Amino acid sequence: MLTRSVGIGVGALVAGAAAAGGYALDRVRREHRAELDGVDLTRFVVPADDERVVVADDGVPLHVEVDNPDATEHTVLLSHGFTQNLQVWVKQRRVLRDNGYRVVLWDQRGHGRSAEGEPTSYSVTTTANDLRAVLEATDGGGALTLVGHSMGGMSMMLLGETNPELVKQRVTNAAFISTSSGDLSHAVNWGLGRFGGVVNSMAPGALNGLASRQDWVDWTRRTGRDVERLIVNQLAFGGETTPEVIALTSDMIARTRLSVVAGLMPSLLKHDAAVGLLAYGTKPAVVMHGEGDKVIPIEHARIIAKALPLSELVLVEHAGHMLPLEQPQIVNEHLLALIEASVDA
Numbered sequence: 001m002l003t004r005s006v007g008i009g010v011g012a013l014v015a016g017a018a019a020a021g022g023y024a025l026d027r028v029r030r031e032h033r034a035e036l037d038g039v040d041l042t043r044f045v046v047p048a049d050d051e052r053v054v055v056a057d058d059g060v061p062l063h064v065e066v067d068n069p070d071a072t073e074h075t076v077l078l079s080h081g082f083t084q085n086l087q088v089w090v091k092q093r094r095v096l097r098d099n100g101y102r103v104v105l106w107d108q109r110g111h112g113r114s115a116e117g118e119p120t121s122y123s124v125t126t127t128a129n130d131l132r133a134v135l136e137a138t139d140g141g142g143a144l145t146l147v148g149h150s151m152g153g154m155s156m157m158l159l160g161e162t163n164p165e166l167v168k169q170r171v172t173n174a175a176f177i178s179t180s181s182g183d184l185s186h187a188v189n190w191g192l193g194r195f196g197g198v199v200n201s202m203a204p205g206a207l208n209g210l211a212s213r214q215d216w217v218d219w220t221r222r223t224g225r226d227v228e229r230l231i232v233n234q235l236a237f238g239g240e241t242t243p244e245v246i247a248l249t250s251d252m253i254a255r256t257r258l259s260v261v262a263g264l265m266p267s268l269l270k271h272d273a274a275v276g277l278l279a280y281g282t283k284p285a286v287v288m289h290g291e292g293d294k295v296i297p298i299e300h301a302r303i304i305a306k307a308l309p310l311s312e313l314v315l316v317e318h319a320g321h322m323l324p325l326e327q328p329q330i331v332n333e334h335l336l337a338l339i340e341a342s343v344d345a
Helices: 003-009 011-020 022-037 086-098 124-138 151-162 164-170 193-211 214-223 225-236 243-254 258-270 274-280 299-307 328-344
Strands: 050-055 061-067 074-079 102-106 143-149 173-177 285-290 311-316
Touching: 050 124, 061 086, 061 124, 074 086, 074 124, 074 151, 074 328, 086 102, 086 143, 086 243, 086 328, 102 124, 124 151, 124 164, 124 258, 143 151, 143 328, 151 164, 151 173, 151 258, 151 274, 164 274, 173 328, 274 299, 285 299, 285 328, 299 311, 311 328
Parallel strands: 074 102, 074 143, 143 173, 173 285, 285 311
Antiparallel strands: 050 061, 061 102
């Protein structure tokens, strides 16, 4: 997810917006402060049946978790987005596991419990190579469903470009959630209208400058947590959501170091996976997108669906960018339908 880039990369802009929205912030404090301060994020932790370390091509250790490891008839491999970690799938993980599927989750490099790479290693293509390493190391040999949210979906598309035969031979079907096949630098405006382009041009440089001051940034975050969560709520979600989900999303963003954010952001904005997406053209797929997504415009979902003749396009009302957490019932319903259709076939 891209919200931290906004919050830190253009600090003055965010500070001004927070000041202008003082009334809303005060209301959040009065109505939800106790709830937010009292949130127990351990409720989002699901003990894995099996934890593994998969070593990427360049030696970076990647944290991987597997549920129902012996259920090799059908594996579902879930890839999370920018500044998130595998916890974003908590509500899908439980349902898939309870339905008997083998579930593989992993933290992208520099996220969650995976190690950081060299500064020059961060690109969407590298995340695709990491995905290949995880896929090959955890392959159960049976049917395989790939699921990606935001940058995780981009990793899947670039996998189709770098390893088209692997996708052709091993992938049964796919789900692309709140993601894009390219042209983000012109399309993403962070809900800021014409000022969005300013954010895109300024943020990478600002982030690189702040990366060397991580301790100061962490202190600033802690002292301004109310503001941060208000901004996360406004940018990441498209409707009413719970304080727990807001807190989890904010926590995942905060745990991603600025050096990782700065390393990946230029590649994300230049991302072009139109060729890689075609590798999924013969696969059944579902494309899901929140109608209120302020991070990736809804038109990107239509472009993906148009490129995939066997896909179903699902546009979700009252939802923003964080579909897996914001509208888990809808996401789970369509994931299970996609998987079960392949079982029936």
